[in-house]
Amino acid sequence: MPLIRPSRDEDLPAITAIYAHHVLHGTGTFETEPPGVTDMAARRADVLAKGLPYLVAEDEGKIAGFAYGNWFKPRPAYRFSVEDSIYLAPDLHRKGLGRALLTELLARCEAVGVRKVMAVIGDSANAGSVGVHLALGFTQVGVVESCGWKHGAWRDIVIMQKTLGHGDTQPPLEAPAP
Numbered sequence: 001m002p003l004i005r006p007s008r009d010e011d012l013p014a015i016t017a018i019y020a021h022h023v024l025h026g027t028g029t030f031e032t033e034p035p036g037v038t039d040m041a042a043r044r045a046d047v048l049a050k051g052l053p054y055l056v057a058e059d060e061g062k063i064a065g066f067a068y069g070n071w072f073k074p075r076p077a078y079r080f081s082v083e084d085s086i087y088l089a090p091d092l093h094r095k096g097l098g099r100a101l102l103t104e105l106l107a108r109c110e111a112v113g114v115r116k117v118m119a120v121i122g123d124s125a126n127a128g129s130v131g132v133h134l135a136l137g138f139t140q141v142g143v144v145e146s147c148g149w150k151h152g153a154w155r156d157i158v159i160m161q162k163t164l165g166h167g168d169t170q171p172p173l174e175a176p177a178p
Contacts, residue, residue, distance in 0.1 A: 002059040002097060004104040007044060007066060011056050014063035016040045021090050027123035027155050028087070042112040046070070050080060053108035057097050064089050067101040069109045072118050080172060081116040082109055098132045105134065110164040113172060117162045121149065124156035129161070138162040 007015065020034035024051050035043070047054045047068050054068040069082035074114060084105060117138075121129045124143055134140075138160040146154035 002057040002064055002100060004055055004100055007054045007056045007068075011042070011063050011066070012044065013033070015044075015056070015066045018062050018066065018087050018089050018133050022087050025090070028121065030122050030127055030130060030150055030155070030157075032150065033037055045051055052114075053105055053112070055101060055105055055108070057088075057101050059097070062089075065097050065129070066103055067120060067148075069114065069117065072116075075139050080114055081118065083118045083120055084109075093151055098128065099135060102132055102136055106162070106164065113165075115164055115167055115172065116147070117164060119158075119160040119162075121158040121160065122150075122155060123159050126158070130158055130160070133160045133162075141175045 001040040005166060006017050016037045019029070019040065022029050022174045023031045023034040044054050050071065052069045052071075055066065056063050057065040057067075065086065065088035068079070068082065069084050072078050072081040072083045084102065086098055086101050088101075088103070119129070119138055120135045121133070130140075139162070140160050141159060142159045142161070146157040147161075148156055
């Protein structure tokens, strides 16, 4: 079983390579040009500066995937809601890594006061991502049809959500940093 742990600076080349594969060959992200290590480092630093988790799955000494939560929207009222992101190395799908990463990500998000996690899944045909979110208790709240053009076709996004902790049944005890 892989080790799920907080990401480190030295993981960035592997994280960047995994993400680049998805940008170039997949529809889970609507980016069309892969960012470099410097951009990925800045994105990771932004997540960590907010006190949010940025995790990796390490399998036999290699980075097999990564996951993080970032504010759903930048305005302060959204500070208890995050959007999750999960990417796996292309040869490691359907081995339980996505489920392990998402399970740990949800636990760590809840621990820092997050109450709602959204998944904005690129491409309604992305059965793996939709499936892992469903398996971990997310519900689908909508599909935005044909909102992205990638790889020569219109792509939908699937929006899913999961409530953490007390959800909206009581006010937060303290606010995560905006």
